[in-house]
Amino acid sequence: MKKHKHFHFSTGVIAYPLFFVLFIWVIFWAEVRFGFRLSKYGIYPQSLKGLRGVLFSPFIHGSIKHLAHNSVPLLVLSTALFYFYRSIAWKVLGYGILVSGFLTWCIGRPSYHIGASGLIYVLVSFIFFKGVFAKHYRLIALSLLVVFLYGSMIWYTMPIEKGISWEGHLSGLITGLLFAFIFKKSIAKPKKYVWEQPDYNEDDDPFLKHFDENGNFIEHIEPEVEEEQESIIISYSYKEQKNEEN
Template sequence: MTNPNNQHSIKQELPAVLMFVGLIWLVFAFDHFLPLEQFGLIPRNGSHLVGIITMPFLHGSLQHIMSNTVPLLVLLTLLAGSRANSRSIVLTIMLLGGALLWLFGRGAALHIGASVLVFGLAVFLIVSGLLERRLVPLAIAIFVTFMYGSSLLSGVLPWQPGVSWDGHLFGGIAGAIAAFFLVRGKQMTSRFRS
């Protein structure tokens, strides 16, 4: 997940961020003509296992996709400016968050949307900033907490109809796990170089 020489910048990674979010919008446009939502995730349903990968690209309404687009752009841009391997972190959160949701989520619910990734990225940036104890990651952690902290807390409350609160929860857990292993990997690498 991390490489000590993993130097990149927001300017270098911004095209990939815009392409990723653009792909989500492209799938949303195609969903008006094709029944793509059927590829969402239904926990413990073998035929919906593909939803682990497809879920972040599927959205039920314009309001749904808009509510994920802005935080995705902000959080992916912040991640792009870090020393973490952005693509690896995004993939880890998507796969781990989706797998946890598939294993432990509410049974008959169809889960779609990028909020698993949004919650995972927010928690990743907060936890890694706190664990790294460096000024810039800590400032990012404080910024993300200030901007999205109340949404993180309210988003995991189970009494919201039509909201994948369990997807939010497992996305956040995946982000925390990814941050822990990223920081631990950096610490292990620095010990071996001493």
């Protein structure tokens, strides 16, 4: 398997999520600084004009508390996305915004739906289900970590608190699950060690030849190696001696 398909860290893993979150903060700063009212660019369900919110709503927040609550999970989850699923990270983010936003537009109440929480639910759902479907220990561990950190978010996919877009959360959850099926084969795999290869033969492993059957290190050199070294020395000495005679 090609190197880029394995898990490995690069500057983009943290840089892209960080710039993404900072961009949202810059938009909020500009809104406060210049007195813009961007809430009207959010998703307004069943309204043609409200469709523009499908694209803009993740970048609009109602308060600094709202933005702060979304920033940390967005940064953490998007970083995990770029590390473990680098080849499809931008697809998950881009299509996640569009699909979850459109679903919110379809099922939402007649009100403006804003904030990046819908995208956060896309990432939580995708990372969790993708790890389960992949049956890979690292990805399963990541899924369990996501459940531990953000498992309680499942309650907010139901109308339990006024003023929260549970429709956006539910849409994100459904979208993430859908993406876990669609991108089923697009996962990185770790490099296999030599003993994990199907054609591996323990008796032919040159490393294991340095140990006895009890696992003790064999300090002396193999006889065949000594003979090979000796033959080389003798051959060289004979040639050197022949040159001296001439």
